[in-house]
Amino acid sequence: MAIELAPIALPATASRTDFDPDFGREVKGVKPGELTPEQFKEIETALYTVGLGSSPGALNLCTSQHGILLFRDAALTPEQQYALTKAFDPESESYGHGNNKTQSTKKSILHPDLKTIPRVPQVQLIGNGMVYNHEGLESAALKHPSHTTFHKTRVSPENEALGITRFYRWHIDAALYDYNPPRATTLYGITVPGGDRQTVRYSDDDDPSGEILSVPLGTTAFVSGKKMFQILPPELKSLAVRTSVRYAPHPYVWMAPARAKSDGLGIVNEGLELPLSELPEWEQSKIKTLPILWKNPVTGELHFQVHPCGAQELIVKPLPLGASREGALYPDGEHIKDLGKVRELLHSMQRPGIAPGLVYPHDWKERDLVLFHNRGLLHTVVGAFKPDQVRAFHQCNLAASDVPAGPTEQDIIAWA
Incomplete structure (x- = not known):
């Protein structure tokens, strides 16, 4: 059975002239934890390319890719999530930062954010609040990363109460030392608290003329690295x-x-x-x-x-x-x-490349699985939760078996 790809709903804030309409697709008709080899090949093709060429089975090498694939109402065990992520790079094995490495290095800025699933160390538990009896973890105190602990300035308490917030840290999932950047990342929403939308303010509180972006509570925001280059x-x-x-x-x-x-x-x-x-x-x-x-x-x-x-x-x-x-x-x-x-x-x-009209802020629902091209997009955690708002996600990415390919000599000649 062939998979069905439907356009993901773009936010009202997306630029109708500049936002890539092929940025993402919702995948229907398959269970991501039970893909046949043929179905996975279709998923892999969808992530890296839009569609087929003029002849049956021929990839159109001149087209763009869907950087995000969304599966709604997915049932997925940690083992299945690891297997799906690994299928994009069968020679990969370790979590993108090394199995258990982020928790053993307490000085790392990542240390508070990740809890390893004991029986599948390539899958991390992330989120907010207290989680109990979860996949072999008796209890886990999760902390949603917030700009309040990482930015030089922070939103005032008064504005924070009004729902004003910030992007946390635009990044690629990668250790950036020793391990190669993963090819793909999977994010699986297990517990997703509801709440009012928030407003991202790009600049400091004392600059009200700066750009803003309306986002769902606790969104993950994505931008295209391809678009980031194209608009330079x-x-x-x-x-x-x-x-x-x-x-x-x-x-x-x-x-x-x-x-x-x-x-x-x-x-x-x-x-x-x-x-x-x-x-x-x-x-x-x-x-x-x-x-x-x-x-x-x-x-x-x-x-x-x-x-x-x-x-x-x-x-x-x-x-x-x-x-x-x-x-x-x-x-x-x-x-x-x-x-x-x-x-x-x-x-x-x-x-x-992170202008409001180019940002896709995903509106998470429980049992959403987002699969994204980690070598083609940047993303960030956004917003802030109250301590009693429990959020639990599984994240998996694997240190790649290869180094990302850079521009060829022909590319340099073409663009230099």
């Missing part, structure tokens, strides 16, 4: 296609004392990061240097995929021979080690 002006496209980002060792420990920007897109440059000498033991060979742009393995399209909070250095290649130097940034190449400049450049390139 030529000089920034040229810079992006020639640049790699070097991440800090143990970046989630390194960034823990620092504080984020009000839009959740990177760190305020105050020199608060943990000195490298105070990090857990690390090896130079395990530091990740990854291209800014990641290439879709089927369509060949380029996606701007950078976790700005963990970035430490930028390495820019020179312009290719014969390329115009007019208006080009760093035409002779550069190794940018000034952290303030690194953050300034990345923010200037990524900020247009």
